[in-house]
Amino acid sequence: MSIPVPPLVAACRMNHTGEPLTHTPVWFMRQAGRSLPEYRRVREGIAMLDACMTPDLVTEITLQPVRRYGVDGAVLYSDIVLPLKAAGVDLDIVPGTGPVVAKPVRTAADVDALPELHPDQLEPIAQAVRQLVGELDGLGGPGGVPLIGFAGAPFTLASYLVEGGPSKDHAATKAFIHTDPGLWRALAEKLARVSATFLQVQVENGARVVQLFDSWAGALSLADYREHAMPASASVLAAVGALRGPSTADGLPVPRIHFGVGTGELLGAMGEAGADVVGVDYRVSLRDAAARTRADGTPRALQGNLDPALLGAPPAVLDAAVDAVLEDAAAALGAPAAGGHVFNLGHGVPPGTDPDALLRVVERVHERTSR
Amino acid sequence: MSIPVPPLVAACRMNHTGEPLTHTPVWFMRQAGRSLPEYRRVREGIAMLDACMTPDLVTEITLQPVRRYGVDGAVLYSDIVLPLKAAGVDLDIVPGTGPVVAKPVRTAADVDALPELHPDQLEPIAQAVRQLVGELDGLGGPGGVPLIGFAGAPFTLASYLVEGGPSKDHAATKAFIHTDPGLWRALAEKLARVSATFLQVQVENGARVVQLFDSWAGALSLADYREHAMPASASVLAAVGALRGPSTADGLPVPRIHFGVGTGELLGAMGEAGADVVGVDYRVSLRDAAARTRADGTPRALQGNLDPALLGAPPAVLDAAVDAVLEDAAAALGAPAAGGHVFNLGHGVPPGTDPDALLRVVERVHERTSR
Numbered sequence A, B: 001m002s003i004p005v006p007p008l009v010a011a012c013r014m015n016h017t018g019e020p021l022t023h024t025p026v027w028f029m030r031q032a033g034r035s036l037p038e039y040r041r042v043r044e045g046i047a048m049l050d051a052c053m054t055p056d057l058v059t060e061i062t063l064q065p066v067r068r069y070g071v072d073g074a075v076l077y078s079d080i081v082l083p084l085k086a087a088g089v090d091l092d093i094v095p096g097t098g099p100v101v102a103k104p105v106r107t108a109a110d111v112d113a114l115p116e117l118h119p120d121q122l123e124p125i126a127q128a129v130r131q132l133v134g135e136l137d138g139l140g141g142p143g144g145v146p147l148i149g150f151a152g153a154p155f156t157l158a159s160y161l162v163e164g165g166p167s168k169d170h171a172a173t174k175a176f177i178h179t180d181p182g183l184w185r186a187l188a189e190k191l192a193r194v195s196a197t198f199l200q201v202q203v204e205n206g207a208r209v210v211q212l213f214d215s216w217a218g219a220l221s222l223a224d225y226r227e228h229a230m231p232a233s234a235s236v237l238a239a240v241g242a243l244r245g246p247s248t249a250d251g252l253p254v255p256r257i258h259f260g261v262g263t264g265e266l267l268g269a270m271g272e273a274g275a276d277v278v279g280v281d282y283r284v285s286l287r288d289a290a291a292r293t294r295a296d297g298t299p300r301a302l303q304g305n306l307d308p309a310l311l312g313a314p315p316a317v318l319d320a321a322v323d324a325v326l327e328d329a330a331a332a333l334g335a336p337a338a339g340g341h342v343f344n345l346g347h348g349v350p351p352g353t354d355p356d357a358l359l360r361v362v363e364r365v366h367e368r369t370s371r
Helices: A007-012 A037-043 A048-052 A055-069 A082-087 A108-113 A119-136 A154-163 A171-179 A181-204 A222-241 A267-272 A286-293 A308-312 A315-333 A355-369 B007-012 B037-043 B048-052 B055-069 B082-087 B108-113 B119-136 B154-163 B171-179 B181-204 B222-241 B267-272 B286-293 B308-312 B315-333 B355-369
Strands: A091-094 A098-101 A147-152 A209-213 A256-259 A277-279 A301-306 A341-345 B091-094 B098-101 B147-152 B209-213 B256-259 B277-279 B301-306 B341-345
Touching: A007 A209, A007 A341, A037 A055, A048 A055, A048 A082, A048 A091, A055 A119, A055 A355, A082 A091, A082 A119, A082 A154, A082 A181, A098 A154, A108 A181, A119 A147, A119 A181, A147 A154, A147 A181, A154 A171, A154 A181, A154 A222, A171 A181, A171 A222, A171 B308, A181 A209, A181 A222, A209 A222, A222 A256, A222 A267, A267 A277, A267 A286, A286 A301, A286 A315, A301 A308, A301 A315, A308 A315, A308 A355, A308 B171, A315 A341, A315 A355, B007 B209, B007 B341, B037 B055, B048 B055, B048 B082, B048 B091, B055 B119, B055 B355, B082 B091, B082 B119, B082 B154, B082 B181, B098 B154, B108 B181, B119 B147, B119 B181, B147 B154, B147 B181, B154 B171, B154 B181, B154 B222, B171 B181, B171 B222, B181 B209, B181 B222, B209 B222, B222 B256, B222 B267, B267 B277, B267 B286, B286 B301, B286 B315, B301 B315, B308 B315, B308 B355, B315 B341, B315 B355
Parallel strands: A147 A209, A209 A256, A256 A277, A277 A301, A301 A341, B147 B209, B209 B256, B256 B277, B277 B301, B301 B341
Antiparallel strands: A091 A098, B091 B098
């Protein structure tokens, strides 16, 4: 019995079945969201985190870009701070600012008071995932369109909690790390459990790929990343490795993508943390990323890395940039049919993006890489 | 006749005289400014750009960190947008925000209307530099304390003009570049002349080292940097190379430092643009930076790269971090006496920094590297 493997899963696993890929899979970080008029319509008057806890809305929003673009993966509409909110942390997403935490976490008592997350607190997410998988199995080619689950990495979640919101230099977080590394470790381990539970609920209900977002890891030097951020991220990725879901029939773990912005110097460590796929931002060539992430001579799968700013360029310039990423991927990882490359942007979709530009990218990636 | 060469100049030139350096020179980006109480006192009630055009105030503020820390270089108190303001561009520095431009530059007519800068429009700067050099020659060791002149690189200046202020993703600037590369080139060339004139006034009045700041270059991919930013920066650095000042008696150009944040992938190109010293942010090890900037097997001098966040760490952690930078520098470039390393932060001094932490760094660098 051969279960059809969708291109996204096969590419993440570097074509583990030996069956050549039909094309290079493509999806976009933040593909579900503000750049789509149909999204703005359904979200009107509903707060972000309320929307994330409403299964029908999550289902609809997650499906919108799959319908419009024909992308090879659907990424759950949610937010990295959602599991903290679900666990009872007093925070909100303020439009134009981002997550704002009512009481920043700075002391041992604050770390202690941080609640643990129980899977039942995520029941609306579990329901959304089940609904989505039901729909997605019938879309796309054989094997359906896989749902990509995601979570924030402990360092990034901790930065929001310590700073009280988004930060440019993460000064308070770094001061925390260097002043009380033991307490920091306790905080990071607690957050690793939160992220792992969030991913567990997604995978056990049907997500077939996961992405761990360490949005702010690029603010750390390599030494600090290895010592103070990587261990907790590695726990999350290891926990996911033990989970079973609809894509683990062959005994392999759910493919784990690991991504952060400005992480050129961290790519090797981010792979070592336990990633099957390392996400690359647009600053680093895929060739350099391949050299930096290779483990014992074996290349690791890569995701990326079109500069999102190119989405605002004239069509011919955009086409050439897409082709350049595909050539770079082929030089780094071999022919598309061999897997190993997941096409994506090197960052999230900017809110002002013209959806037609994204459609153009999907069509070009498919056309250029189809056997 | 042997003119004593201050350590900063000798280090930038990789010990060109053959005379071993007495110690590794150290200075800090933004050493003159908000972290000093004596600065906050003299600036009170005076707008930033007004202060920059008042010679006595520029002199006092520039000297403050030299007196307090005993750093090996004084960096002119100014701002990268000052020459635009002096040329007649309607802009201001808004506290808490940064430079804000009244009318963003978007069209051919806007580029055309951008005024050229004449050296006379910088007379207060020229006067400040002359006053400073008079004072600095008597400070420090033999040869005095060199004044470091600086200017913004064309790409960074253009980003302020095109976006109308600071930007996270530089979307409008990148759209400009990709939509009308010819007009972009015209804008960048115009700004290269502005930066070159700003540096010329500083060097001809006595600045002995210059730094070209391309604060935002790290937002570009390497391909875009090479094609759309590097040529104009190279013109500025070439223009400085032709200038003569108090440190060019031996026929060598005024040492040129070239720095940007998040430029790990661009370091090679930033050296090739015509820099004697490449500034490295804290994300990249000096060893990696040396490998990336080596030209025809010859290492290039490097500046950097302590993570400014360490200034908020306990003294023992800070000391260890300083030592780690010095060890990295020695592995990358050889013994301190051979020159090639200018100690600095990997970014500007954060406003909330305790001045005693900076003093501690200066003393430790001097103590650890003295012959």
